[in-house]
Amino acid sequence: MARDRQNSDEFVRPIRRLLIGGLALALIGLFLLWRIDSPRVERLRAALVDRVVPSFDWAMAPFTRLADMVDAAQSYASLYEQNQELRRELQQMRAWREAALQLEQKNARLLDLNNVRLDPQLTYVTGVVMADVGSPFRQSVLLNVGSRDGIRDGWATMDGLGLVGRISGVGEATSRVILLTDSNSRIPVTIQPSGQRALLAGDNSAAPPVEFLENPDLVRPGDRVVSSGDGGMFPADLLVGQVAQGADGRLRVRLAADYERLDFLRVLRSRPVPRIEDPGGLVAPPAPFDRPVPVPVPEPEVAAEPAEAGDG
Amino acid sequence: MGDPITLRLWAGRGTYLLIACLIVFVRLLPLDSSPGDFAAPDLLLAVTLAWVVRRPEQVPPLLIVAVFLVCDLMFLRAPGLWTLIVLMATEFLRSRQGPTYDLPFPLEWALIALVLLAATLAESLLLWIFVVPKAPIGVALLNSLVTLLVYPAVVAALRFGFGLRRAMPGEVDAIGRRP
Numbered sequence: 001m002a003r004d005r006q007n008s009d010e011f012v013r014p015i016r017r018l019l020i021g022g023l024a025l026a027l028i029g030l031f032l033l034w035r036i037d038s039p040r041v042e043r044l045r046a047a048l049v050d051r052v053v054p055s056f057d058w059a060m061a062p063f064t065r066l067a068d069m070v071d072a073a074q075s076y077a078s079l080y081e082q083n084q085e086l087r088r089e090l091q092q093m094r095a096w097r098e099a100a101l102q103l104e105q106k107n108a109r110l111l112d113l114n115n116v117r118l119d120p121q122l123t124y125v126t127g128v129v130m131a132d133v134g135s136p137f138r139q140s141v142l143l144n145v146g147s148r149d150g151i152r153d154g155w156a157t158m159d160g161l162g163l164v165g166r167i168s169g170v171g172e173a174t175s176r177v178i179l180l181t182d183s184n185s186r187i188p189v190t191i192q193p194s195g196q197r198a199l200l201a202g203d204n205s206a207a208p209p210v211e212f213l214e215n216p217d218l219v220r221p222g223d224r225v226v227s228s229g230d231g232g233m234f235p236a237d238l239l240v241g242q243v244a245q246g247a248d249g250r251l252r253v254r255l256a257a258d259y260e261r262l263d264f265l266r267v268l269r270s271r272p273v274p275r276i277e278d279p280g281g282l283v284a285p286p287a288p289f290d291r292p293v294p295v296p297v298p299e300p301e302v303a304a305e306p307a308e309a310g311d312g
Numbered sequence: 313m314g315d316p317i318t319l320r321l322w323a324g325r326g327t328y329l330l331i332a333c334l335i336v337f338v339r340l341l342p343l344d345s346s347p348g349d350f351a352a353p354d355l356l357l358a359v360t361l362a363w364v365v366r367r368p369e370q371v372p373p374l375l376i377v378a379v380f381l382v383c384d385l386m387f388l389r390a391p392g393l394w395t396l397i398v399l400m401a402t403e404f405l406r407s408r409q410g411p412t413y414d415l416p417f418p419l420e421w422a423l424i425a426l427v428l429l430a431a432t433l434a435e436s437l438l439l440w441i442f443v444v445p446k447a448p449i450g451v452a453l454l455n456s457l458v459t460l461l462v463y464p465a466v467v468a469a470l471r472f473g474f475g476l477r478r479a480m481p482g483e484v485d486a487i488g489r490r491p
Contacts, residue, residue: 020403023377027399030381030392035442045385052386056337063341131340135387136352136455137447141342176388184445204447262342 050171162256192224324370
């Protein structure tokens with residue numbers, strides 16, 4: 001018995017060491033591959049999430065529902081106060097709604113008078129948040145719409161009110177949304193009354209700071225922050241939130257979207273804006289030295305030239 | 313295969329996998345997507361380290377690597393790096409199996425503290441070398457401190473919930489080895 005044990009130890013130990021070494025090498029290889037060729041490994045990641053998370057879905061639904069019910073039960077305690085408050089708010093909202101309707105009509109009339117062309121209406125796909133796939137240092141959620149619904153990387157995502165984040169990583173039936181609070185999120189924004197351009201840089205806190213602000217004196221807490229559409233990735237004028245001054249004196253943005261309860265999210269289909277790349281051709285008949293080969297039939301050319309000259 | 317010790321070995325592996333799935337599952341629940349005020353403990357790491365100290369044969373390296381690699385991929389971490397560090401940490405604890413065999417708990421806790429510190433520093437250093445965007449080191453250290461603080465609770469929960477304790481001196485497996 002004792003010899004058996006020694007023998008097996010002698011055999012097992014080197015094999016074991018080999019196994020550990022092999023595993024470590026494979027992991028290092030995976031990390032290096034990710035660092036060198038990130039998109040390929042990210043696709044693998046999207047495929048894995050696509051496979052794993054939907055299979056959890058049936059089990060997650062009751063838990064999520066239960067947590068919602070507990071939340072709801074807690075709010076029953078203060079039902080009366082809430083009801084009163086809601087009534088007051090509703091009264092105020094009615095007044096605002098009236099004002100908004102009037103302004104909308106006025107706006108439409110003025111636009112019509114000026115013959116302004118605005119961006120075509122954005123269309124959107126709505127998805128349900130399936131899972132919270134962030135770690136303590138990464139903020140992201142998973143939606144149940146993916147490439148089969150036509151979702152692409154980089155599209156903007158909103159809840160009912162404000163911007164939530166940007167699609168990053170699309171699987172067949174799932175897609176990942178990097179939230180604005182993630183430390184990798186950088187969104188070009190405009191701060192509304194003053195029109196200052198800035199960058200909203202997530203830093204893992206609930207209120208991301210505003211960076212690269214040209215003139216901070218023109219910005220007050222309470223100003224509206226909307227996306228600016230710079231860089232062509234996001235549509236312009238999506239509501240992001242309000243400026244607030246943090247305890248450290250930095251200007252931060254209190255986000256309009258309700259991050260505590262992300263449920264249904266809209267993914268905005270943004271079509272690539274046609275870019276103007278070349279400086280534009282010269283509006284003139286082509287110069288003769290442009291053609292290396294002499295044109296064999298000169299007659300139509302001669303006929304066309306006076307006509308164009310007549311136009312100009 | 314039918315003897316009770318082999319059976320318990322596989323039951324232990326199954327239980328570990330089940331607990332790991334449960335932790336991942338709870339973290340996936342979309343309850344609150346706003347960033348929290350304090351760093352959440354890395355429960356999976358605490359469970360793994362506690363298990364390796366107590367029953368190393370029930371958490372083979374392949375199982376650990378599989379669990380952590382899936383987590384790496386699912387939770388947007390640099391794939392493979394954290395898994396590698398955890399593998400190294402567990403191998404270190406495994407190799408100290410002789411000395412830690414009847415280590416009193418406070419000393420075990422101190423050992424775990426060292427391992428957590430080394431793992432966090434190693435991860436930060438490697439991410440810094442490879443110029444991967446990462447959380448500031450203070451936050452990472454705070455996170456491992458919180459993990460360290462929940463470690464005794466994890467150990468107690470594993471002991472009273474799943475009967476996980478160190479092998480008794482007389483326990484042997486089918487071919488007479490101490491597990």
